[in-house]
Amino acid sequence: MRAFTYESPRSLDQALGLFATAGEKARALVGGTDLLIQMRAGVRQPDVVIDVKGIPELQILSFDPQSGLRLGAAVPSCRITEDKMMQDKYPGLTEAAGLIGSVQIKNRCSVGGNLCNGSPAADTTPALIALDATCVIAGAKGTRTVKAEEFVLSPGRTVLQPGEILVEFRIPAPKPHSSDCYQRFIPRNEMDIAVVGVGAAVTLNGDTCTAARIGLGAVAATPLLAKAASESLVGKPLTEQAIAAAAALAQQLATPITDMRGTAEYRQHMVGVLTRRVLNEAAKRTKKK
């Protein structure tokens, strides 16, 4: 690994000073589960590694019935999966956080890191998209917000500009009779990267769907919001037919590639399968509350 300077700021202001000074030569470190591997491989070669885990704002995990969830970008997956409120209110995001790697990895990795790594296959990103998450970004000039589905620009590249840092996610409080779900396909039980991942959040009024959002992972250059598929469900009962129609729209949006994890055709097929499954499961969960 190439030599670099290590910084561990204790406040957001201090961190922003360090990021402003180092500019594009800086890289934020949370769990290191992607970054250190990339640095060893020479894929990323920062001159300054800024460990952001000690910044209080990035460790926030709090829920308010009006304003919803605040999830700090550096909160480790293990804290999410063990959190009762997260399990109850955001089961889809919680299961996505629980699917990343081994116990060793989950103890270190974060939803913020998962997103900033910029992988189209990040498990938590479709779940964030389904929940209509807003990313709060801080920089020298102040704070700005970006929707989760707009954060990744291309594999490994995000909207973060030199000097900026992802601070937290804001996610609306779940409405009555709403829930979310994330599922991925991998050819084994654990410890793999999604061949396809789909997240969905639905709100029901009786049997009628009043809101839906579907997020897709590993089927395009970036994680996607399946807008047409989501909107097709609104105002309709979530019948098998309506769900199949939404799944078909989601498939139309997917532009997967063929790689060692699966062929494009297979991924295209699995988008439909998983979209149906997560919609059914999310709908089922709305009735448990």
Add this chain to the structure above:
Amino acid sequence: MANKVLVETTLNGETVEFLCEPRQSLLEVLRDVLGFTGAKEGCLTGDCGACSVIMDGRVACACLVLGPEVQGKKIETVEGMAKDGENLHPLQQKFLEHAALQCGICTPGFLVAAKALLDRNPKPTEHEVRFALAGNLCRCTGYDKIVHAVMDAAAVMQGR
């Protein structure tokens, strides 16, 4: 080398200070600076778990932790498992009894990961043990003996 940083940490209950370059991983620090060679270098990508250590009560791959990150933390390695360095931890004893190792290179990682599990969940099901150890790879014994050793150690530690 210039640019070394001074780090103070607790290693197996004792305060230690070391100097390292920021690019040195906790694994390199343990093995090459402090002489604790229990944690093994396997894949260096967080896939094999041979370098597992416990950091503030949670198991992590030492290859994916930078040396300076452990400032003020509590680190436990396999060297700390046997009391006074002599009396084997029940997990170590049961690994021997069940022949849960052959070449042994994965063993420290399995022991540490299993200890981290039992510290949090003293009565795990077999399913929970298998998931908790999914981040540790063994290429010779197969996993059944390891899982049985962990289940047996849990029972002994519970006085069952």
